[in-house]
Amino acid sequence: DAGxxxxxxxxIKTRGQQVTLRCSPKSGHDTVSWxxxxxxxxxxFIFQYYEEEERQRGNFPDRFSGHxxxxxxxxxxxxxxxxxxxxxxxxxxxxxxxxxxxxxxxGTRLTVV
Amino acid sequence: xEDVEQxxxxxxxxxxxxxxxxxxxxxxxxxxxxxxxxxxxxLQLLTYIFSNMDMKQDxxxxxxxxxxxKHLSLRIAxxxxxxSAIYFCAExxxxxxxxIIFGSGTRLSIRP
Numbered sequence: 062d063a064g065x066x067x068x069x070x071x072x073i074k075t076r077g078q079q080v081t082l083r084c085s086p087k088s089g090h091d092t093v094s095w096x097x098x099x100x101x102x103x104x105x106f107i108f109q110y111y112e113e114e115e116r117q118r119g120n121f122p123d124r125f126s127g128h129x130x131x132x133x134x135x136x137x138x139x140x141x142x143x144x145x146x147x148x149x150x151x152x153x154x155x156x157x158x159x160x161x162x163x164x165x166x167x168g169t170r171l172t173v174v
Numbered sequence: 175x176e177d178v179e180q181x182x183x184x185x186x187x188x189x190x191x192x193x194x195x196x197x198x199x200x201x202x203x204x205x206x207x208x209x210x211x212x213x214x215x216x217l218q219l220l221t222y223i224f225s226n227m228d229m230k231q232d233x234x235x236x237x238x239x240x241x242x243x244k245h246l247s248l249r250i251a252x253x254x255x256x257x258s259a260i261y262f263c264a265e266x267x268x269x270x271x272x273x274i275i276f277g278s279g280t281r282l283s284i285r286p
Contacts, residue, residue, distance in 0.1 A: 065216075094273065103178075103262055103276030104217070117272040151216055159271040161205050165217040 063088060065154045065166035073172045074142050082137045082169045086154030093135035094163060095127060096151040104151055110135050111158035139171075147173045178277035180263050185283045192250040194280045196263030199244065204271065206239060207264040208248045211279070217262065220248070255284050 066085045074080050086093050092111045096104035106119035110129035124140045133154075139146055149170050153163040177199040186192045198206070207222040223230045223237045223246075230237045236249040250257055260279040267275070 096274075101278075103264075103278045104274075106273035106275070109272040111272075117270065119273060153217075153274070159266070161266060161271065162219070162222070163274060164219060165209075167216040 065152055065164050067150075067152050067166035067169050069169060070167065071170045071172075073174060076142055076144060076173055078142050079138065079140045080142060080171060082139075082150050082152075082171070083134065084137070084152030084154075084166060085134045086152075087164050090154035090156050090164070091133050092155045092158050093129060093133065094153045094155070095135070095137045096153065096165075097121070098149040098151055098168070100148070107137070109158075116158055142173045144173050147171060178263055178265060178275055180261075180277040180280045182278070183281050183283070185285060186253050188253060188255060188284050188286055190253055192248075192253045192257065192282055194248045194250075194261050194263075194282065196246040196248075196277055197244055198246065198263075198265050200265070200267055201241075201244065202268040203265040204268050205266045206237075206246050207262075207266075207274065208235075208237065209262040209264060209276075211260045211262065212258075220261075250282075253282075253284055258282060258284050 068083045094109040095107040098104040108118040109116045113129045126138045129135045149168040151168045152166045155163040180196045208220045209217040234251045238247045262279045263277040264274045
């Protein structure tokens with residue numbers, strides 16, 4: 062049983078560019094949440110997708126957007142990258158539109174230069 | 175408000191018990207969690223406790239919840255070198271079951 066898979070594992074982008082990160086949830090899960098983890102900090106909730114809609118959003122600007130596909134996989138898009146967007150981006154999958162018993166992927170390490 | 179606090183570091187001798195503490199501010203917590211993160215890795219869900227429980231034991235792990243003081247602890251018995259990691263305390267709230275609110279993590283180091 063594949064767990065939560067994220068791609069790519071590492072990424073380097075230039076300020077002002079756009080980036081797309083991808084996530085496939087654990088088999089049987091229908092809900093995907095995205096988190097940003099800056100160095101030395103705990104993860105911060107970006108948003109959650111359930112039934113192909115954004116259900117809840119954390120305190121992140123509109124430059125952060127997402128999408129969920131009918132197969133429950135998800136993308137996180139970040140536009141106009143800033144140096145401060147450098148972080149580990151974690152995807153979590155769960156069931157039924159809630160965060161309980163969420164399983165996390167290994168993350169995508171984004172470096173903005 | 176939403177706030178989860180933990181001490182930053184803990185050092186224990188191999189074979190001893192480790193106790194990692196956490197406090198939270200929102201009394202409407204539904205679930206409280208402990209996650210483990212090893213260097214360069216994602217988060218591993220270790221255990222969680224429903225807010226109406228006082229204690230949960232799972233092999234070497236014991237979670238204690240004091241709801242009155244809003245205090246959560248994780249005890250790791252017979253600590254091994256493989257337990258070296260950052261441990262995150264986290265919660266979900268009744269008003270917002272979609273998101274998990276994390277503390278800043280406690281780095282556990284094991285000395286021989």
